[in-house]
Amino acid sequence: MTPRRLLASSQDIALFDDAATRRIEQRAAAGRPEHALMARAGVGLLRLARAIAPHARSAWIAAGPGNNGGDGLVLATWLQRAGMAVGVTLVGHAGRTLPPDAAWALAEARAAGVTLREDLPDAATRARIDLGIDALLGFGQKRAPEGALADAIAALNGLRGPVMSVDAPTGLSTATGAKLGDAVVRATHTLALLTAKPGLFTGAGREACGEIWFDDLDVHPADDEPASAWLTGAGTAAKRLPRRGQVANKGTFGDVHVAGGAAGMVGASLLAAHAASLAGAGRVLVHAHSSDKGGVLPVDVRHPELMLRPVAELQQAIRDNRKATVVAGCGGGDDVASELPGGLSNAHRLVLDADALNAIARDAGLRAQLRARGARGLPTILTPHPLEAARLLASTAAEVQADRLAAARRLAADTGAVVVLKGSGTLVATPHGRVAVNPSGDARLATAGTGDVLAGWIAGLWSAQPATDAVVDLAFDVARAAAWIHGRACDFTAGARLPLVAGELAAHMARAAHSLAD
């Protein structure tokens, strides 16, 4: 297999944590001649290096003390043989015994006449480098790079041309996507080797990696090892597009009730409601708290299909329609708390966002009710951003971000709900520990109200699904599909520099969904 780009995959991609990658590496090495895997890694690196810098005449490789450095040395040998001016800085080698594969790669580089040094290239030399290679540390890194490693990272980040990270950017945890310290390589391209690792796709990973490519070294890792997590592919989102059969009527696609919209925040509930209707719901009813206080419009004139109803009608409506989907908390304020006991007991499908999550974080009784729902087979999807997740976990946003996968898994297990942990590389986790990482979207979504649109889209898409699959599987799929379309909407805007305004997001999501159906 030649290296391939991962972020635009149609299929889900298996991700493997460090322990699983280690097992895969050991099994693969045992069945091959000595150094064959590392030699094969060098071929993949050469192919991508040629693709990203086809006219490069000089390359600088920063090679660390382990097998990641070994991969870089194999690449250095190939580039040297191809006639390129190649310089290698060996970082952290002094006083260490190299692992056998890396020692072999060093001997090969030396034999090929590669210039090996221990100091960094000076400024004048750096200005002439066409391609930088970060082969300092890969998935063996567990602590912050310091000293000579940090200096080499700074030198790589100061290059004017492309920088390719071997397997992972140095300074990034391949397991969690968190920065290990202050020094992190900011690559233009990263080639994941052998396995795709979750940390590349979430938290600080995307920013550090640049374009992410993958070469499985012909090992097919998923054959013998269960995936630790999955990267969502377009096919998963396409699979959940509602089918609108010829004889369907609006009842086929269900009702969504939106509970939220405190004074000054009515827009949040309308954003969610509009998204729910575009995503597929048959009818959408908005119960905004401010309407009871005389503050709401009798109609959303831009979206007159939305039915604006008093809050007082919500509980009865949920009891009367046992198939309704409820989304609570968007622009909720404190008032939404009073709707939660009834919603948690009776809503057939429940999406909880923003202030509904904050209310549950404050109230042990509501938390117990949430868990009891799951035990009764009633599915819930929670859509926290990191701070809301931290409140539910009695933790801090920084702790959540330090290991987003663990936080999402723990919250899902604690609550019995499917958890959508938002942010760069949104995660979707089930109570039994399944995790999907969303590859679409970028910081154009970092504007007020885009989370309300996501919650509403989830509810609308869910409402339109027939109840054929197991409840948790369906909730997991719907959340993954909605997150994928939400991110994909970025590609339907005018350009990369301007934000995606929440009021226009659902229409862009509809375009993204249509492009999937084509």
Ligand SMILES: NC(=O)C1=CN([C@@H]2O[C@H](COP(=O)(O)OP(=O)(O)OC[C@H]3O[C@@H](n4cnc5c(N)ncnc54)[C@H](OP(=O)(O)O)[C@@H]3O)[C@@H](O)[C@H]2O)[C@@H](O)CC1
């Ligand atoms: N074998 C093969 O055939 C294949 C290998 N492959 C390649 O191997 C890479 C993994 O290699 P690896 O296990 O040797 O770990 P690597 O990331 O090079 O780190 C080296 C050592 O550095 C140390 N260290 C860590 N952090 C540090 C810090 N902050 N500051 C200072 N030191 C630090 C730490 O050792 P410690 O000091 O903890 O004893 C660590 O063990 C993988 O990413 C891929 O590129 C693949 O191509 C598949 C084929």
Ligand SMILES: Nc1ncnc2c1ncn2[C@@H]1O[C@H](COP(=O)(O)OP(=O)(O)O)[C@@H](O)[C@H]1O
């Ligand atoms: N840098 C980013 N990359 C990808 N998605 C992002 C980024 N920043 C924000 N988002 C997405 O935008 C949405 C913001 O939601 P949220 O934080 O709840 O804001 P709000 O409450 O204002 O709606 C989430 O879906 C989040 O995943």
Ligand SMILES: [K+]
């Ligand atoms: K690296």
